Amino acid sequence: MQYALVDGRRQEPSPGAPGVCETCGSAMVAKCGPRLMHHWAHASRRDCDPWWENETPWHRAWKALFPESCREISHVAPNGEIHRADIKTPAGIVIEVQHSSMTDGERLSRERFYGNLVWVINGSTFVDNFQIHHMLPDPTSDIAQDLIWYPAAPRMEGANRGIFLRLSECLKQNPLATKKAPGGGFIHPLRDIEREVSQVYRGHHQYVWIRPRRTWLDATCPVYIDFGQDWLARLDIYDETGLPCIYRVRKRTFLHDAMVETEARSIATRSSPIDENTQSAS
Structure with missing residues (x-):
């Protein structure tokens, strides 16, 4: 833990300082060794919150992006x-920054407990297995309503570069065609409409996650992946076809919206488009 009560005031650890846990009132010990990230630990060696995990510098860096009054809140x-x-x-959004793996059961427990929750997960541990592929148009744009994208997949170079059907062409061959069941049409490459797509691009991309941490794909609360860039990748579903995508969000936009929005799902819904040039997670 980063904070404990010392003489009734919230403080970070210092050598030899006595502390009290803000949550349970138990005695705390300041851990300030030369090879340790300074932290407080329960004197009983058992944390009163079973969900708490040992912090990494990445955890601390994320917490430091928010005012002290927002950190480690019961x-x-x-x-x-x-x-x-x-x-x-202050508006009630809870942000859990997660470095280690997590079971489905624990994730669900936290989502049910907090409700208005956002996950930020550390992508540095799987960045080599996460490939960000071609841009997609804003799913609410007019052009997006006519496009049916082939899903990106390992070693599927055509789909990874972007190929699609047009629903309007499918309907000419099959009046019952839908985006989920086109039943016809012709395959087109993204390069044919790249200019039009770039004009309505907001940050959506296809991706391939090799050996994914599936609990995050099943999350009921928004999941943002931090790859150490100035943007975050939010896991998303693109349209009614169920196409997995990411939505790239400027980190500064995330930080601003998290402090002013009242609902976790409202973060990054009113921001301007991100530059499409940076597509790699590595």
């Missing part, structure tokens, strides 16, 4: 259950 459920959120904004 959240109390109606039944009295208490957990410490990594970050809780």
Whole structure:
């Protein structure tokens, strides 16, 4: 933990300082060794919050992006259950920054407990297995309504560069065609419409995640991946076909919106388009 109460005031650890846990009132020990990231630990060696994990410099760096008053905030459920959120904004959005792997059960427990939750996960551990491919038009744009994209996949170079059907052409061959069941049409490459797509691009891309951490694909709350860039990749579904995509969001936009929006899903919904030039996660 980064904070404990010392003489009734919230403080970071210092050698020999006595502390008290803000959540449970137990005695805390300041861990300030030369090879340790300074932190507080329960004197009993058992944290009162079973969800708490050892922090990394990446955790601390994320928490430092928010005011101290937003860090390590106890959240109390109606039944009295208490957990410490990594970050809780004044508007009530909880941000959990997650470095280590997580079971489906624990993820679901946290999502149900916090409700208005955003996940930020550390992508540095799987960046080599995460490929960001071609841009997609804004799914609400007129052109997007007519395009049916082939899903990106490992070693599928055509789909990874961008190939699509036109629903309008499918309907000429099959009046019952839908985007989910086109039943006809002709394959076109992205290069044929690249200019039109770039004009309505907002940050959506196809991607391939080799050996994915599937619990994040099943998350019921928004998931943002931090690859150490100045943008985050939000896992998303593009349209009614169920096409997986990412939505690239400027980190500064995320930080701003997290502090002013009241709903986690409203983050990055009112921002201007991101530059399409940076597509690589590595």
